[in-house]
Amino acid sequence: MSLVSDPVTPIEVPRGLKNVVVTETQLGDVRGGEGFYHYRQYSAIELAERKSLEDVWYLFTYGQLPDSRQLAEFRTTVAPLRRLPDEVRSVLRSIALAGATFQPLAGLRTALSLIGAARGLKPVYDLDPAQRQADALLVSAVTPTVLAALYRIRQGQEPVEPREDLSAAANWLYMVSAAVPDDRKVEAIERYLVSTVDHGFNASTFTARVVASTGADVVAAVAAAIGSFSGPLHGGAPDRALEALDAIGTPERTDAWVRAEILAGRRIMGFGHPVYQTEDPRARMLRGIAQDLGGELVDFAVQVERRVIAVLAELKPGRELPVNVEFYAGVVMELCGLPRSMFTPTFAASRVIGWCANILEQAADRKIIRPIARYAGPPAPQPVR
Ligand SMILES: CC(C)(COP(=O)(O)OP(=O)(O)OC[C@H]1O[C@@H](n2cnc3c(N)ncnc32)[C@H](O)[C@@H]1OP(=O)(O)O)[C@@H](O)C(=O)NCCC(=O)NCCS
Missing domain, CATH: 1.10.580.10 (Citrate Synthase, domain 1)
Incomplete structure (x- = not known):
């Protein structure tokens, strides 16, 4: 599918190509508003x-x-x-x-x-x-x-x-x-x-x-x-999310830790997502898996998740910053014995x-992907000396 009808007229798109449709695919999709994603016609979860x-x-x-x-x-x-x-x-x-x-x-x-x-x-x-x-x-x-x-x-x-x-x-x-x-x-x-x-x-x-x-x-x-x-x-933060749990140490320290991180201009690993405005469905599934495996780490993570969401809602009002895949992925992998x-x-x-x-x-689509950039440097041509 081509969205560009006239190759000569530049088309401005949002920074980071956010929400720009660049091709068609039969492989799947993510519906951020619904907290749903699928592989071909099946729910991935x-x-x-x-x-x-x-x-x-x-x-x-x-x-x-x-x-x-x-x-x-x-x-x-x-x-x-x-x-x-x-x-x-x-x-x-x-x-x-x-x-x-x-x-x-x-x-x-x-x-x-x-x-x-x-x-x-x-x-x-x-x-x-x-x-x-x-x-x-x-x-x-x-x-x-x-x-x-x-x-x-x-x-x-x-x-x-x-x-x-x-x-x-x-x-x-x-x-x-x-x-x-x-x-x-x-x-x-x-x-x-x-x-x-x-x-x-x-x-x-x-x-x-x-x-x-x-x-x-x-x-x-x-x-x-x-x-x-x-x-x-991009590559994810499952090990960083687990390091955050280590740094927090005990549930009652969560609020103070989150406040200090935000004050220092840092982000809380395992929270927020560019597409999901609601809970990441992978996080929901992984939380369930972690709870089935059980143990202190899981109980601790669940308590921390609740407090992080509450403190982020206060410190970043109007932003949806739900838990993402990385938070419980780290917990599940740790419980399965994988090294960080x-x-x-x-x-x-x-x-x-x-x-x-x-x-x-x-x-299968023999069309090269070749966008253009808007030149924003000094006017050209300048004399070459
Ligand atoms: C995943 C992520 C990159 C998505 O970013 P995004 O949707 O493009 O959001 P933005 O970078 O535009 O941030 C929007 C606001 O939310 C804040 N925010 C986003 N994620 C945050 C987080 N995890 N902790 C604290 N604040 C966060 C930003 O600081 C920004 O606030 P501001 O407007 O006051 O500056 C981002 O949420 C993040 O860095 N999360 C932590 C890392 C992580 O878990 N990565 C794994 C993703 S699967």
Whole structure:
């Protein structure tokens, strides 16, 4: 769909492209006013509550939910793709140990670029839909393995080989911890993973689509999306939300802590959202999951949430600043035994499926995304001296 009828006449759009429709998609949508989002024609939360990650991965890739035979075949197809190519194994150590702090997303970008080169990925422009799909499945399947291996090497441990007999969610926990996780943890993390596969035209998804619109290969588009995702305004704050809980310490300290943060000009991590004017439906679901898992941390988080909302309503009147996905995501991941440095990587391990679906959709439309900027510098041309 083109909204620009006359390419010569510039069209001014709001800063940050807020509320600008830039394309059509069949993949899903976020309805901020209602606190609802969907994957294709299904409620994402209902899918998270009832379907496996592989079901939803299939839905994004092929446009429909699989029946049991299709699901079994799909699992058989994607499980072997989890294995790291040999070319990457040999350099993974250097990538994981680079720098003073562990940067899993930077490492993922680097390793994926190498995998793309090693596997000879071709520009999507030159591929038929089946070949593009195959590349997308490879990148989505291998991403969690890369992230888990980087983490373990950084911890001074050996990477754990992926297990083909485990579901994607169970295998994720297994590759990070080297222990087969119990069913409750798998179920909790699987719901989180399903609920974060896609979420409208967010910055990383848009980035992936811009790169795909040039006809570049799937890894190029995913690596760009990871770069976009790594920014603090986007990639999420689940570890920061948990650090806030640590800093608050006890429920009765919440009000004073929030006031001090706001006075210092800081934001409260895990609250507010650019699209939702109401409670983030992912936060609602994750709160429920956390409460099912139970424990002191959950009770504490629920009390803190209530007080943060009350104090923000007083300090920021007229602003809707409800709890967002990050607040309880951190709690759920902590309860599932994931280390904090792997919170955002866990998000990336599922979002890569959404990026890939967007890349495939964009690649089918051979129109490059190429907006213009209004020049605001000194009048040109000036004499060149
Ligand atoms: C998510 C977020 C970037 C959305 O921002 P946004 O909708 O574009 O909102 P704006 O940046 O326009 O902020 C609007 C107002 O609300 C305030 N605000 C927004 N989120 C806030 C928060 N978490 N804590 C305190 N104040 C907040 C802003 O300071 C601003 O107030 P002002 O007008 O008095 O300056 C923002 O809410 C935020 O930074 N949240 C914390 C980080 C986080 O949880 N990120 C994960 C998102 S899923």
